Amino acid sequence: MNAEGDAGTGPRAEAAADAVHRARAYLLGAAEPPAPALAAFVAGHGPMEAAERVRRGDVPERVAQETEARRDTDRSERDLARAAEAGYRLLTPEDDEWPAWPLLSLEVATGRGADGVAPPLGLWVRGTARLDESVDGAVAVVGARAATEYGEYTAAELAHGLVAEGVAVFSGAAYGIDGAAHRGALAAGGPTVAVLGCGLDAGYPAGHVGLLNRIADRGAVISEYPPGAPPARHRFLVRNRLLAALTAGTVVVEAGRRSGARNTSSTAGVLGKVVMAVPGPVGSATSVGCHELIREAYATLVGSVSDVLSTVGRLGDHGGEVTAPRPRRPTDELGPQALRVHEALGRRRGLSPEAVAEESGVPLARVRALLPELELSGLAERCETGWRLAAGVPDRVISPGSGTGTGENRPRTG
Amino acid sequence: MNAEGDAGTGPRAEAAADAVHRARAYLLGAAEPPAPALAAFVAGHGPMEAAERVRRGDVPERVAQETEARRDTDRSERDLARAAEAGYRLLTPEDDEWPAWPLLSLEVATGRGADGVAPPLGLWVRGTARLDESVDGAVAVVGARAATEYGEYTAAELAHGLVAEGVAVFSGAAYGIDGAAHRGALAAGGPTVAVLGCGLDAGYPAGHVGLLNRIADRGAVISEYPPGAPPARHRFLVRNRLLAALTAGTVVVEAGRRSGARNTSSTAGVLGKVVMAVPGPVGSATSVGCHELIREAYATLVGSVSDVLSTVGRLGDHGGEVTAPRPRRPTDELGPQALRVHEALGRRRGLSPEAVAEESGVPLARVRALLPELELSGLAERCETGWRLAAGVPDRVISPGSGTGTGENRPRTG
Known part of the structure; x- marks a missing residue:
């Protein structure tokens, strides 16, 4: 991972941020989304190095295939100028405003081998x-x-x-x-x-x-x-x-x-x-x-x-996770319903959503919504027979019946 | 159980059938449906003996409670005469036309302790x-x-x-x-x-x-x-x-x-x-x-x-179970989809309907319909984690992939 965007403030930092934006603008034009190989390459080498190597053609085979048709056409200056003129902005993973947490689902799914869901290299806004x-x-x-x-x-x-x-x-x-x-x-x-x-x-x-x-x-x-x-x-x-x-x-x-x-x-x-x-x-x-x-x-x-x-899950069960730092304890972030659903899961045997609903007392429709959320947070996983605790996650982190440690009363950051 | 209705044909048989109908007509008027205690009493002693004992008050406490208010009012003759005049008929479990198989679900559910679903003592038609x-x-x-x-x-x-x-x-x-x-x-x-x-x-x-x-x-x-x-x-x-x-x-x-x-x-x-x-x-x-x-x-x-x-399950998957004798092998009656669902079930671990659908290749909506049918036939049961083979039923009675032994090509009886 890179830290090119974390250069503090001041003229030098701004220049560095501009360079990152130019690199990202070039990369956004260099391949037709979704470009999973390029996305992984940029995540691994940072946008500056990645852009330079794409330009040179010094990239792995799959990245080369994705960028072959367009790597020689650098419209980044033109695109950034047009955007500035029209009042648009380029948002990149290096910016505070980047919706990192929701977009993480694309990275997770791509990592699991899902097709066509690679994360974006940036967003024009x-x-x-x-x-x-x-x-x-x-x-x-x-x-x-x-x-x-x-x-x-x-x-x-x-x-x-x-x-x-x-x-x-x-x-x-x-x-x-x-x-x-x-x-x-x-x-x-x-x-x-x-x-x-x-x-x-x-x-x-x-x-x-x-x-x-x-x-x-x-x-x-x-x-x-x-x-x-x-x-x-x-x-x-x-x-x-x-x-x-x-x-x-x-x-x-x-x-x-x-x-x-x-x-x-x-x-x-x-x-x-x-x-x-x-x-x-x-x-x-x-x-x-x-x-x-x-x-x-x-x-x-x-x-x-x-x-x-x-x-x-917006009826009193959802915190403002988006801009918050990742929780220290895996279940710290969970609202009371999510916690009950988590507590209903077993370590080995998979439960059907119906069984989880019965066990937890949480309505079935909510259970169906919460299980994939827990999966995304690495707290639950699907198996042949249904849903169970994800391997490596401590179960019953918080004692049953405890209402503490939930996300919704946590002060918002940012 | 009784065999009062199985008296063959001829004038004597007709008289016996009339007597059974009179007894059932009396019993239908003697309690407000559903009357689970009376239904069980009639099933155990036959309608003739049951009617006689209800009349005398010589019945268990719960039957007495159900029949207390009306047992002295015998309108069976009047009801049968009114019905004959208007072209109605009384249908009873002793008649060939009685829909015994579907009404069995009421008996099974009542036997399991469900309230308010006792079988009817007869039906005016x-x-x-x-x-x-x-x-x-x-x-x-x-x-x-x-x-x-x-x-x-x-x-x-x-x-x-x-x-x-x-x-x-x-x-x-x-x-x-x-x-x-x-x-x-x-x-x-x-x-x-x-x-x-x-x-x-x-x-x-x-x-x-x-x-x-x-x-x-x-x-x-x-x-x-x-x-x-x-x-x-x-x-x-x-x-x-x-x-x-x-x-x-x-x-x-x-x-x-x-x-x-x-x-x-x-x-x-x-x-x-x-x-x-x-x-x-x-x-x-x-x-x-x-x-x-x-x-x-x-x-x-x-x-x-x-x-x-x-x-x-009427799209090529349902036989004419209604008037047929009960099957000899528990799975003889099953259509191909029901068979696949049955074969997908395990002996111990309960599977969610979703998992059964995946395993069997039968659409989820059909699986949801077939599982309770299998339960009613004593071939499947619900457990904490979902559905599994009922205890005591041989699994894989028919080898997977075999399309024989299904109900839909069986000749109709009756």
Whole structure:
């Protein structure tokens, strides 16, 4: 790992930070995301050395393949100048504002061999909101472009209600459900964050340029694609991993039979995030995808803001982990429900979520949401028969019944 | 057990059958259903002896309590005469037409200590359909009286489609969803069966007298309450156990927040039957109960006839168990999916439905339906960690991959 970004303050530090940003801007343009080999190479050598070696072609075979087509085209100066002019900024892992903790899920999943979920090398950001703060317990609200009035109304209502409860709403700025979600969030005063599958200045979708301006005023518009990068079908799928990673859960409001909903849910599942779906009239073609997700247990049914909050654990059970230092004791960070779920797990035998719910007294929908969270924190693991304590983690760290040591009363840092 | 009904044919046999019917008619009027102590007493001593001893008061304490208020009022002659006049019949466990196999679930559950699910002592039947044949793979379609147009339309469409696929539709003849389900079934030519919480001649609900006539023409109207018994709120809840027991699964089409849907689903769950629920628009108060059932995993979401068929296992996986003799080998009766689920279970360690689905390759929704069926057949049991083979049942009776010995190609008896 590198410490190039930790150079303190002052003119020299600023120059160093600028150099890091130039290196990252170059790397972001040098490969089409997701670029797992390049991401690992940058993580191992730091952005300055990595950029220099990519330029020279002095890299391992797989990194060479990812960067072959674009490594000779360095647009970093141009991109940074365009961004500065338009009021955008480049956010990198070296910056305080980097949402390191939620993006860690991408690193963990990639490390486990999951495809297509490599972490981003940086994020172009336009807007007023601090990204590290916006992601805290945020929820993605997404769905079909060809939405019905019912779907758009429901998306807007959900987003409005979530923002009113202090939850930032992330979406993809597309027509239909995405746009309705952003509008509902804005109507409640924001914040809302749009994650794009193209450059921030691509003006896409054309009918949402005004909406994107309003989102930037009250939240943020972000993308890992350099300024000028045009939208492309595959980029929206790649973008979905960021929506999933940056939020605690994803709500699919309307989706057709062969929609991206399955992709969204499987990406979220790989990252250990909660997938939720809103039901609709059974005759509606745009609810079929949601009903499939629910029927096949890929998604939890949500019909209200409080359903969403309880599914992602915002009803008095979630601390502000995002900007906090990692806990010293593995279970220090857990809220009371997570703690009860953790305490219900055994060391060897896997338990079904139903059995964990019975044992812990925590509602099944919450158990389903908490188990992947515990897995991500390294406290639980899946096995053939269900869920158990992760190997190497002390069980029953806190005696049963104790309500101390939970995260929600911990003072916020940052 | 008794053999009073097995007296062959001829005038003497008819007289014996009449005597049994008189005894059962008396017993049906002697206690308010469900009467678990009386049911056990009748099962143990036979209806003739049981009726005689109830009359005399020569019964165990709990039977005495159940029959105390009514044992001196013998309306059996009057009830049988009224029934004969109106073209009803009394169906008893001694009759060939008695749906013994599905009603066995009530006996099993009562034997395990479940409350309020004692088997009926007989059933008054009005209609053309043979009840033992109607129950074969039947589905109950029920829901709110104060239904919406959407709910009634959906109930009618589902019922119509199920009947078109050869599945009889059972319901409760109430206003709203029940009536729509019966009408949809009738539009497809029937059969449909109404299970009432009052006497067959109570004329209730008043607006459905014509509908009940049409149901009797194409199916059956049944009740365990004697002719003249008025409807009562508690009788509808008691009636629900018969709807659950006589069908392979129950579909709740619309239900409010504090509706009978929870009661229906818990009764069906106790009996090892599948509970399904139809989603609707999230703003609709009459879909809230359905959404709760789905969200809390009490019910499987169904949005189409094929969803219902696959959930109850009618897509090439169900034999005609109803009138068949009990199988000699415990697994002889199983269809190929049930066999695969059975083969996936272990002897000690309980598996979650998810793990069973993965192991067997059978869809999760089907696994959830088949496990309680296997439990009811004594082939599987629940334990702390999930599902395993029942103690005492040989595992792997049929070698994995073998498709022989399944129920669906067995010739129908009766």
